[in-house]
Amino acid sequence: xxxxxxxxxxxxxxxxxxxxxxxxxxxxxxxxxxxxxxxxxxxxxxxxxxxxxxxxxxxxxxxxxxxxxxxxxxxxxxxxxxxxxxxxxxxxxxxxxxxxxxxxxxxxxxxxxxxxxxxxxxxxxxxxxxxxxxxxxxxxxxxxxxxxxxxxxxxxxxxxxxxxxxxxxxxxxxxxxxxxxxxxxxxxxxxxxxxxxxxxxxxxxxxxxxxxxxxxxxxxxxxxxxxxxxxxxxxxxxxxxxxxxxxxxxxxxxxxxxxxxxxxxxxxxxxxxxxxxxxxxxxxxxxxxxxxxxxxxxxxxxxxxxxxxxxxxxxxxxxxxxxxxxxxxxxxxxxxxxxxxxxxxxxxxxxxxxxxxxxxxxxxxxxxxxxxxxxxxxxxxxxxxxxxxxxxxxxxxxxxxxxxxxxxxxxxxxxxxxxxxxxxxxxxxxxxxxxxxxxxxxxxxxxxxxxxxxxxxxxxxxxxxxxxxxxxxxxxxxxxxxxxxxxxxxxxxxxxxxxxxxxxxxxxxxxxxxxxxxxxxxxxxxxxxxxxxxxxxxxxxxxxxxxxxxxxxxxxxxxxxxxxxxxxxxxxxxxxxxxxxxxxxxxxxxxxxxxxxxxxxxxxxxxxxxxxxxxxxxxxxxxxxxxxxxxxxxxxxxxxxxxxxxxxxxxxxxxxxxxxxxxxxxxxxxxxxxxxxxxxxxxxxxxxxxxxxxxxxxxxxxxxxxxxxxxxxxxxxxxxxxxxxxxxxxxxxxxxxxxxxxxxxxxxxxxxxxxxxxxxxxxxxxxxxxxxxxxxxxxxxxxxxxxxxxxxxxxxxxxxxxxxxxxxxxxxxxxxxxxxxxxxxxxxxxxxxxxxxxxxxxxxxxx
RNA sequence: GCCGCGGUGGUGGAACGGUAGACACGGCGGACUCAAAAUCCGCUGCCGGAAACGGUGUGAGGGUUCGAAUCCCUCCCGCGGUACCA
Numbered sequence: 001x002x003x004x005x006x007x008x009x010x011x012x013x014x015x016x017x018x019x020x021x022x023x024x025x026x027x028x029x030x031x032x033x034x035x036x037x038x039x040x041x042x043x044x045x046x047x048x049x050x051x052x053x054x055x056x057x058x059x060x061x062x063x064x065x066x067x068x069x070x071x072x073x074x075x076x077x078x079x080x081x082x083x084x085x086x087x088x089x090x091x092x093x094x095x096x097x098x099x100x101x102x103x104x105x106x107x108x109x110x111x112x113x114x115x116x117x118x119x120x121x122x123x124x125x126x127x128x129x130x131x132x133x134x135x136x137x138x139x140x141x142x143x144x145x146x147x148x149x150x151x152x153x154x155x156x157x158x159x160x161x162x163x164x165x166x167x168x169x170x171x172x173x174x175x176x177x178x179x180x181x182x183x184x185x186x187x188x189x190x191x192x193x194x195x196x197x198x199x200x201x202x203x204x205x206x207x208x209x210x211x212x213x214x215x216x217x218x219x220x221x222x223x224x225x226x227x228x229x230x231x232x233x234x235x236x237x238x239x240x241x242x243x244x245x246x247x248x249x250x251x252x253x254x255x256x257x258x259x260x261x262x263x264x265x266x267x268x269x270x271x272x273x274x275x276x277x278x279x280x281x282x283x284x285x286x287x288x289x290x291x292x293x294x295x296x297x298x299x300x301x302x303x304x305x306x307x308x309x310x311x312x313x314x315x316x317x318x319x320x321x322x323x324x325x326x327x328x329x330x331x332x333x334x335x336x337x338x339x340x341x342x343x344x345x346x347x348x349x350x351x352x353x354x355x356x357x358x359x360x361x362x363x364x365x366x367x368x369x370x371x372x373x374x375x376x377x378x379x380x381x382x383x384x385x386x387x388x389x390x391x392x393x394x395x396x397x398x399x400x401x402x403x404x405x406x407x408x409x410x411x412x413x414x415x416x417x418x419x420x421x422x423x424x425x426x427x428x429x430x431x432x433x434x435x436x437x438x439x440x441x442x443x444x445x446x447x448x449x450x451x452x453x454x455x456x457x458x459x460x461x462x463x464x465x466x467x468x469x470x471x472x473x474x475x476x477x478x479x480x481x482x483x484x485x486x487x488x489x490x491x492x493x494x495x496x497x498x499x500x501x502x503x504x505x506x507x508x509x510x511x512x513x514x515x516x517x518x519x520x521x522x523x524x525x526x527x528x529x530x531x532x533x534x535x536x537x538x539x540x541x542x543x544x545x546x547x548x549x550x551x552x553x554x555x556x557x558x559x560x561x562x563x564x565x566x567x568x569x570x571x572x573x574x575x576x577x578x579x580x581x582x583x584x585x586x587x588x589x590x591x592x593x594x595x596x597x598x599x600x601x602x603x604x605x606x607x608x609x610x611x612x613x614x615x616x617x618x619x620x621x622x623x624x625x626x627x628x629x630x631x632x633x634x635x636x637x638x639x640x641x642x643x644x645x646x647x648x649x650x651x652x653x654x655x656x657x658x659x660x661x662x663x664x665x666x667x668x669x670x671x672x673x674x675x676x677x678x679x680x681x682x683x684x685x686x687x688x689x690x691x692x693x694x695x696x697x698x699x700x701x702x703x704x705x706x707x708x709x710x711x712x713x714x715x716x717x718x719x720x721x722x723x724x725x726x727x728x729x730x731x732x733x734x735x736x737x738x739x740x741x742x743x744x745x746x747x748x749x750x751x752x753x754x755x756x757x758x759x760x761x762x763x764x765x766x767x768x769x770x771x772x773x774x775x776x777x778x779x780x781x782x783x784x785x786x787x788x789x790x791x792x793x794x795x796x797x798x799x800x801x802x803x804x805x806x807x808x809x810x811x812x813x814x815x816x817x818x819x820x821x822x823x824x825x826x827x828x829x830x831x832x833x834x835x836x837x838x839x840x841x842x843x844x845x846x847x
Numbered sequence: 848g849c850c851g852c853g854g855u856g857g858u859g860g861a862a863c864g865g866u867a868g869a870c871a872c873g874g875c876g877g878a879c880u881c882a883a884a885a886u887c888c889g890c891u892g893c894c895g896g897a898a899a900c901g902g903u904g905u906g907a908g909g910g911u912u913c914g915a916a917u918c919c920c921u922c923c924c925g926c927g928g929u930a931c932c933a
Binding site for chain 1 (some may be wrong): 849858860866869871885888912914916927929930
């Protein structure tokens with residue numbers, strides 16, 4: 001008995017060295033043979049044998065801040081398992097890595113400590129690199145990128161210019177979200193419940209000139225193309241809600257006194273006859289003009305001033321009673337001809353629709369509440385078809401077919417749906433309205449008044465105006481500065497020698513744009529750069545993208561369901577429209593992993609003190625055990641609480657498998673081991689050997705189906721566990737059957753515990769697991785010659801008897817009726833019916 | 848409010864409409880040991896029973912079915928998203 005204890009550290013170091021030395025996971029591009037030849041690949045690294053399907057597997061790139069945490073490990077353990085499986089099922093797998101290395105936390109850290117963000121970020125990147133290697137993640141390191149490096153952001157700037165050129169990047173003054181703590185503007189997507197997503201401060205609205213990307217141009221396609229991708233339904237739903245498409249009509253309401261038309265957007269043109277007043281947002285530019293000269297002028301002015309100073313949070317409070325002020329003017333309801341009063345009220349939002357609404361209090365809850373508060377008329381124009389009364393204390397909002405229009409002139413008696421169509425058509429004919437679609441989605445605000453980000457490649461010239469930096473002058477390099485403290489403008493503005501530049505057009509004195517880009521810009525295209533990461537002549541070669549895009553499997557946290565995933569989709573569509581790319585969607589399949597919670601079931605956080613740092617665990621139990629445990633915690637898309645004990649269970653499984661491999665290698669005749677050239681299962685196993693061979697095939701089938709299906713890796717690991725347990729239970733099975741079963745277990749655990757899998761596979765076969773094709777289950781071994789027939793009486797199990805597989809129904813029925821447990825429960829009752837499920841059960845129905 | 852996802856032993860979780868609780872953790876018992884750890888073996892939903900076995904059981908209540916954790920209806924609870932979006 002030699003040393004047979006499972007020493008994870010030794011085994012892991014051994015295989016990590018092999019993979020690093022042989023660059024096992026590097027995959028050259030095929031489209032441009034020369035692009036990869038700068039670094040010669042040893043023969044073992046070649047994957048260019050017979051034509052293989054490509055598979056592009058990407059995990060969301062990490063934001064490098066401090067040390068990696070256990071959630072990163074989960075993310076990459078899932079992706080790595082998938083990458084390994086795809087490699088072994090005949091795919092050329094691209095599995096790269098990079099860092100989303102610009103961003104606020106590094107800059108805030110710099111403000112606190114004075115350490116340059118680049119220094120802190122690069123330290124963190126080094127920690128991530130060490131971690132990825134010690135975890136044994138199969139990464140193609142030849143394609144590594146970091147978004148803060150000029151070699152990368154040069155092309156981020158290039159993409160900005162392409163968008164600018166096509167009018168998709170533009171500068172505009174508007175009311176924007178301003179975080180007073182971080183001293184920068186934020187995208188709509190970064191404001192959560194009226195607060196800054198990062199620091200939690202209440203966000204203010206400020207009127208500022210900022211850079212936007214015209215993502216709203218793509219609203220329809222971003223919505224429609226969700227149907228073409230294999231994403232979790234809840235993520236698609238979140239995106240649909242965020243885009244928020246509403247179908248309705250635009251209708252003109254004319255103010256006769258001033259001779260101005262005011263269009264409104266409504267999703268209920270069918271209720272137009274019930275519009276009894278008209279409301280404008282306090283920010284509407286015409287509000288003060290309308291009120292001017294009326295007796296309400298002063299009240300309106302006060303109301304508007306008050307509304308503008310309120311925070312988004314206060315204004316959004318639903319419980320607050322509705323307020324507003326009469327403008328002293330009227331507009332004409334275009335269908336009734338009535339003059340209806342104009343009001344200003346803060347429940348109307350300037351950002352949505354036209355900033356003005358027609359109010360139909362009878363059929364809209366908000367209008368109802370407002371009408372009640374100010375005693376405005378409420379006219380019912382939709383009623384139940386059967387004439388039943390509607391409650392008088394709330395709005396009747398139905399548009400179902402059991403309701404009909406009333407008090408609506410020629411349109412009486414129509415269903416709301418039909419009324420919608422007819423009224424819109426009539427408005428169109430009369431030239432006072434038309435069908436219209438509105439989106440909730442706003443353009444993406446991309447400029448930030450912060451230092452640690454990608455400079456916007458624009459120059460302001462007193463003579464030429466706004467001038468894009470010529471492409472050949474890229475990158476606009478982010479200069480080093482000393483003072484990071486934001487002062488309401490970018491800290492870059494203080495870097496005078498950088499800011500002052502020559503106008504690319506006239507050569508005169510000009511100033512650089514000092515805002516930087518939102519870091520979500522950097523991460524909206526990195527998966528494109530991976531494909532052609534070392535290209536220094538272009539962001540990518542379109543031919544290379546044709547080889548790899550789209551991403552076949554994307555893996556990441558659901559917290560990016562809207563922001564990153566929407567922005568990346570927009571980028572791909574915009575770039576495709578420019579002819580730079582052939583696909584419409586970046587990520588064909590998405591998997592969202594759940595969070596690992598602390599042992600207390602709460603989200604891990606330093607303040608709670610429930611953080612599980614991965615490194616000590618890996619030193620103690622090995623990366624394989626931690627990876628296996630994390631994937632065994634439950635369905636990987638669900639949140640799960642950490643449990644140290646369960647981790648030792650995963651370690652025990654690997655240890656037991658290792659012992660089997662070590663004993664096999666020690667006990668077997670060396671010539672036999674050497675002769676095990678083929679991995680074929682024993683030809684005609686018998687007894688326990690047959691049981692083991694069957695179990696191994698069953699496990700192959702189960703593990704494979706989890707990879708093909710829902711990534712239920714906990715079930716896959718359970719199947720391997722059962723196989724290992726059987727190997728312990730059946731020590732006397734013949735040697736070749738055991739060898740086959742042990743090799744199979746090692747082969748199947750390899751995607752989850754690659755070092756241990758490789759080690760045991762080598763012990764059992766002398767070969768390398770990752771160079772072997774994924775095992776295929778032998779159909780003949782998936783069925784036994786007999787099975788346990790479940791015998792039920794009235795649906796309750798009363799006995800179990802052995803029956804031959806494939807036996808005819810009559811025989812199964814006969815066996816069941818003869819089973820003692822069944823006879824005991826028949827008890828002289830009449831057999832009404834016998835249900836037979838072949839190879840499974842018989843149910844005897846008695847009365 | 849609206850949209851989405853869930854609710855199964857002490858715990859994490861299994862289960863094409865066909866044996867509910869695989870596998871793991873925890874617990875109990877045993878082997879090995881001077882002893883402990885490690886390792887190995889066995890038992891473990893609940894109630895009754897020494898056992899065989901019987902009853903009961905998947906948030907609640909109905910329904911469909913020979914048979915329901917699974918399908919349908921009503922409701923309760925939890926989680927996530929979103930919300931004066933006209």
